[in-house]
Amino acid sequence: MRRIIGICDLHNEPSLGELTAKRPLGAVTFLGRYGLIDFTLSNFSNSHIDRVYVLIKNGIVAIKRHVGSGSIWTNNTKLGFIELLINEKGLRYPSFNTDINNIQRNIPLDEADFDYAVIAPSYYLSSMDFRPIIEKHVKSGADVTCVYKHVDNADTDYFRADKFVVKDGKITKTSKNLGRVKEADISLDTFIVSKKILKKIVSDSVKVSELFSINDMINYYVEENALSVQGYEFEGYVVPILNLKNYVEHSLNLLNYHVRSLLMFKEWPIYTTTHNTPPALYGKDADVKNSFVANGAIIKGKVHNCIISRDVVVEKGAELKNCIIFTQTQVAKDVKLEYVLSDKNVVFKEVKKLQGDPDNIIVIKQGAKI
Amino acid sequence: MLNKNKVVAMILAGGKGTRLESLTKKTAKPAVSFAAKYRIIDFPLSNCANSGINVVGVLTQYESTLLDSYIGNGEKWGLNGVHCLMSTLAPRQTEEGANWYKGTADAITQNIDFLDNADPEYVVILSGDHIYKTSYAEMIKLHEDSKADVTISVIEVDLKEASRFGIMAVDNKDRIVEFQEKPKVPKSNLASMGVYVFTWKTLRKYLKKDDKDPNSDHDFGKNIIPNMLKDKCKLQAYRFKGYWRDVGTLASLHEANMDIALDKMELNLYDEDPTNRIYTEDIYSVPQYVGKNGRITRSIANQGAIILGDVDSCVISTGAIIESTSKLTRCVVMENATIKKGARIHNAIIAPGVTVEGDAVINVGSDDVVLIA
Numbered sequence: 109m110r111r112i113i114g115i116c117d118l119h120n121e122p123s124l125g126e127l128t129a130k131r132p133l134g135a136v137t138f139l140g141r142y143g144l145i146d147f148t149l150s151n152f153s154n155s156h157i158d159r160v161y162v163l164i165k166n167g168i169v170a171i172k173r174h175v176g177s178g179s180i181w182t183n184n185t186k187l188g189f190i191e192l193l194i195n196e197k198g199l200r201y202p203s204f205n206t207d208i209n210n211i212q213r214n215i216p217l218d219e220a221d222f223d224y225a226v227i228a229p230s231y232y233l234s235s236m237d238f239r240p241i242i243e244k245h246v247k248s249g250a251d252v253t254c255v256y257k258h259v260d261n262a263d264t265d266y267f268r269a270d271k272f273v274v275k276d277g278k279i280t281k282t283s284k285n286l287g288r289v290k291e292a293d294i295s296l297d298t299f300i301v302s303k304k305i306l307k308k309i310v311s312d313s314v315k316v317s318e319l320f321s322i323n324d325m326i327n328y329y330v331e332e333n334a335l336s337v338q339g340y341e342f343e344g345y346v347v348p349i350l351n352l353k354n355y356v357e358h359s360l361n362l363l364n365y366h367v368r369s370l371l372m373f374k375e376w377p378i379y380t381t382t383h384n385t386p387p388a389l390y391g392k393d394a395d396v397k398n399s400f401v402a403n404g405a406i407i408k409g410k411v412h413n414c415i416i417s418r419d420v421v422v423e424k425g426a427e428l429k430n431c432i433i434f435t436q437t438q439v440a441k442d443v444k445l446e447y448v449l450s451d452k453n454v455v456f457k458e459v460k461k462l463q464g465d466p467d468n469i470i471v472i473k474q475g476a477k478i
Numbered sequence: 479m480l481n482k483n484k485v486v487a488m489i490l491a492g493g494k495g496t497r498l499e500s501l502t503k504k505t506a507k508p509a510v511s512f513a514a515k516y517r518i519i520d521f522p523l524s525n526c527a528n529s530g531i532n533v534v535g536v537l538t539q540y541e542s543t544l545l546d547s548y549i550g551n552g553e554k555w556g557l558n559g560v561h562c563l564m565s566t567l568a569p570r571q572t573e574e575g576a577n578w579y580k581g582t583a584d585a586i587t588q589n590i591d592f593l594d595n596a597d598p599e600y601v602v603i604l605s606g607d608h609i610y611k612t613s614y615a616e617m618i619k620l621h622e623d624s625k626a627d628v629t630i631s632v633i634e635v636d637l638k639e640a641s642r643f644g645i646m647a648v649d650n651k652d653r654i655v656e657f658q659e660k661p662k663v664p665k666s667n668l669a670s671m672g673v674y675v676f677t678w679k680t681l682r683k684y685l686k687k688d689d690k691d692p693n694s695d696h697d698f699g700k701n702i703i704p705n706m707l708k709d710k711c712k713l714q715a716y717r718f719k720g721y722w723r724d725v726g727t728l729a730s731l732h733e734a735n736m737d738i739a740l741d742k743m744e745l746n747l748y749d750e751d752p753t754n755r756i757y758t759e760d761i762y763s764v765p766q767y768v769g770k771n772g773r774i775t776r777s778i779a780n781q782g783a784i785i786l787g788d789v790d791s792c793v794i795s796t797g798a799i800i801e802s803t804s805k806l807t808r809c810v811v812m813e814n815a816t817i818k819k820g821a822r823i824h825n826a827i828i829a830p831g832v833t834v835e836g837d838a839v840i841n842v843g844s845d846d847v848v849l850i851a
Contacts, residue, residue: 140765141781363767372764382760386747387514387778387793394775402765403515403781406748416765 112242113222114152114160116145117229118171119207120297120321122268122350126471127451131170133349134162134230137434137452139362140402140417142380143174144349147233149190150378153181155238157226158188163210168194180379206321208313217307225306227322228298233347233358235376236298241340245300250338252305252326254279255298257346262292266348270295270323274339282327296342297323305335345370356449356469359415359432363398385418393424402435409439417452426456430466434474448472483533483561485618486598486678487526488589490582491519491606492539497727500851501829506538506545508606510731511812511830513738513747514780514795516758517548518725520555521611522604524756527555529614532562533596536606537585539578542568548759555757567592581696587685593678601681603674603698609734610722611745611754614675617716621675626714628680628706630654631673633718643669644699646715654713657703668715671722674698680711721745732827732847735793735810739778761796771802787817801836826850 121133128136134145145162152160160181164171171192175181178190193214198205211217224245226238236255245253256272259265266285271292273281285292299322301309309325316328329335347358362368372378385404390396395410404419409426417435422428425441434452439445443456447464450456451474459478464470472478495507502510508519519536526534534557538545545566551557552564567589569578579585586593586603593601600621602614621629632646640661647656647665656665684702688694694701707713721744725731737744749755763782768774772785779785779794787804797814800806804821811817815828818836825841828834829851841848 365767368764377762379762384755384757384760386756387780388766389741389748390774390777390779391741392776396768396774397772398770399768400765401768401779404748 110224110242110246111222112157112159112238113220113225114157114238115211115225115227116148116152116160116162117207117227117297117322118145119163119165119205119210120229120323121165121231124349124352124355126473127352127355127449130167130474132164132167132230135167135170135174136349136355137417138233139359140400140415142378144233145171145174145230146378146380147235148228148230149175149178149181150376151228151234151236151238152226153183153379154376155226155236156183157238158183159222160188160190161211161215162190162192163207164192164194165205165210166194166199168192174381176381180381203319206313206319208310208320208322208325209318211306212310217303217310220303222303224300224302226298226300229296231349232296232298233349233371234296234342234344235372235378236342236344237376238300242300244340245338248277248338249336251301251335252329252337253300253340254326254337255296255300255340255342256293257296257342258291259294259346260291262294263287263290265350265354266292266294267350269348269350270297270327272339274341277338279330279337279339282330293339293341294348295323296346298342299326300340347371352469352471353467356432357466360413360430363400363413363415383418391424409441432469451475454478483531483563483596484598485531485600485602485614486533486535486593486596487522487531487602487604487614488586488593489519489522489526489534489536489604489606490585490672491536491545492542492579492585493607494540495607495726498731499728499849501728501731501827501849502541503851504541504544506541506606507726509545509548510725511795512609512725512731513735514778514783514793516756518609519545519549519606520756520758521609522606523549523552523555523557524758525610525612525614526602526604527557527757528753528755529612529618531602531614532557532559533598534564535589535592536564536566537579537589538566538568539585542566554759563596565592581694581701582698583685583688583694583702584696586681587689587696590682590685593682598678601676601678603672603676605672605724607725608671608673608722609725609745610718610720611749611756612718612720614673617673618675620716621677621714624651624714625712626675627677627711628703629675629714629716630703631671631718632668632715633671633722634667635669637664637667640664640667640669644703645669648715652715652717654707654715657707657713659699668717670699670703671718672699672724673718675716680706728827728849729847732808732810732825735827736791736808739791739793740776763796766794769802772800787819795830823850 182188195210271285388405391408399414402418408424409422423441426439427444429446437454440457444461450472455477491508495502557564645658723734766783769786774789777792782796783794786802787800793810795813798811799816801819810827812830816833820837
């Protein structure tokens with residue numbers, strides 16, 4: 109049996125502005141209930157990859173609070189684990205705080221008993237079964253397999269993602285997507301490598317550049333034609349979270365049942381941490397349409413096209429349209445919000461009206477009282 | 479001894495619950511779902527956890543498979559910690575033979591070894607099918623302070639209804655002087671809730687004695703308590719204040735669900751105090767979704783529910799689907815039930831996994847509760 113480890117790499121996460129000011133992207137709330145990291149951790153879990161390392165650049169507390177002991181994602185809690193790893197040295201020298209240095213410092217590759225590693229980021233959401241990808245990787249004899257997605261919206265959705273030129277299954281060129289074309293093969297920054305190749309990446313990086321990430325190293329191998337790098341086209345649905353606009357648009361898009369059923373399905377559960385919240389409560393005058401409502405929420409006002417997280421209170425007379433509201437936020441009587449994204453623990457009381465628009469959603473900082 | 483557990487709770491969860499009709503056909507009553515997210519037994523188990531009771535035995539008998547696996551190692555209620563012990567106790571074969579539990583007291587008698595091992599000072603006897611939130615700590619303190627042999631939790635009921643209960647007559651210090659099981663002429667309005675704190679040594683003695691009595695029903699209410707009263711033991715009443723319901727019938731189960739949906743808040747599930755919450759299993763599903771033409775008012779709904787129809791005064795559980803143009807009032811829709819388009823239902827409990835056909839009209843205009851199973 110092949111021994112596989114999963115590596116969830118949080119080192120190269122894009123910024124979502126205020127939302128990622130105090131937490132890694134992986135810990136950002138999604139659809140009122142999840143953390144973005146849940147998708148990758150659940151993909152490992154559902155693919156029966158039970159030994160998982162999470163490489164954390166900074167903000168370990170937010171990830172630790174969310175992931176906890178990791179037992180939610182682990183099958184056998186004696187054999188499996190989720191370990192949260194930080195590069196302590198990297199905290200002092202931020203430019204050297206790379207995923208490679210994190211692995212080198214924390215995973216003893218010489219002794220570790222695994223044959224292959226699956227490396228995946230937190231910012232591409234999908235329901236991805238790694239098993240057929242590993243199979244194909246092993247059969248092909250390639251040194252590295254990179255998972256990519258053929259997209260027809262590279263001009264709008266995948267700005268600054270890596271794109272590939274794929275010839276006969278081999279990746280021959282990589283470059284940044286600058287949004288000049290619609291169609292492209294976009295890297296999902298998801299890689300399969302053997303232990304030997306992972307060790308090589310780590311040791312080569314010392315010679316090539318100590319500032320390089322795993323991603324940079326693979327691009328380097330492609331450019332130098334130094335390793336055989338294979339592409340694997342993922343056919344499933346992908347939600348890219350590369351910037352705030354992506355986050356908002358895709359969150360609200362997922363209110364559509366058809367879109368949602370492309371990303372999430374019954375046989376591939378997305379596990380997340382539990383908070384012992386009671387069911388959501390709707391008052392006499394509640395007016396809720398086309399919205400997600402998480403448990404613990406108390407809705408007495410109007411909520412249209414919104415995502416309402418855990419323990420949010422919307423008082424009678426309040427009106428919310430096209431809003432994303434994070435946990436424990438309170439919206440008082442007669443407050444009207446449209447295209448507002450509120451981080452957690454916000455109180456809307458004095459402000460009577462906030463109106464953003466689809467291209468300029470108004471973001472309210474964590475803990476603000478307005 | 480370090481960290482010896484002074485109190486052990488034993489939860490009686492073996493009853494068949496015949497009055498819940500087919501809801502308990504394959505499910506023990508304590509495992510029946512409640513308030514969209516919970517199972518009934520979550521209440522006494524969470525109460526134990528929140529009272530700092532670490533050792534809990536759950537006595538199961540009727541259709542115990544689902545209940546046993548639900549309880550597991552107690553993790554759902556945090557009862558899997560280093561000083562905890564959570565155990566389901568079903569009848570078993572022993573050197574003396576094999577017996578079913580013949581009554582509530584017999585269920586404890588057959589597990590004297592479990593209690594001897596735990597070696598507590600006090601044993602709390604609870605029922606697995608009551609809905610209430612409490613800390614037993616206050617009751618245990620009263621038991622200790624009053625140096626009682628047994629303390630019985632009582633609740634004030636309407637004198638007119640008192641003949642449905644076990645009634646306690648008390649003196650001015652709330653010492654129990656008389657016990658009447660379902661009396662025609664009740665001497666007080668203090669009804670026993672079936673919640674007891676016993677001094678273990680005393681209870682052990684009475685259980686042994688009861689075990690040898692061929693005429694006994696081996697029941698706490700009918701035998702153990704009257705025997706202790708007869709022997710002039712110290713029986714103390716503990717006056718419970720707050721919301722408490724025995725959900726033994728379809729009507730009472732429905733009514734208790736409505737109390738939550740209609741936000742009466744007598745039983746506050748939304749308590750901000752984290753040590754005063756009810757814990758339960760968490761299901762991996764998306765948050766609940768209310769559709770473009772859906773409407774939900776005066777209701778509670780759990781994650782995973784999909785509401786596309788019109789819902790008023792209802793309880794909508796995990797995975798339930800309410801299709802568009804359907805209209806539900808005063809319904810308890812249990813997990814994974816589906817209500818097809820155009821159906822109209824009033825005052826009903828819809829059992830788990832049931833599909834109600836489109837355009838069905840059920841119980842509309844009736845005040846009686848029906849079960850759709």
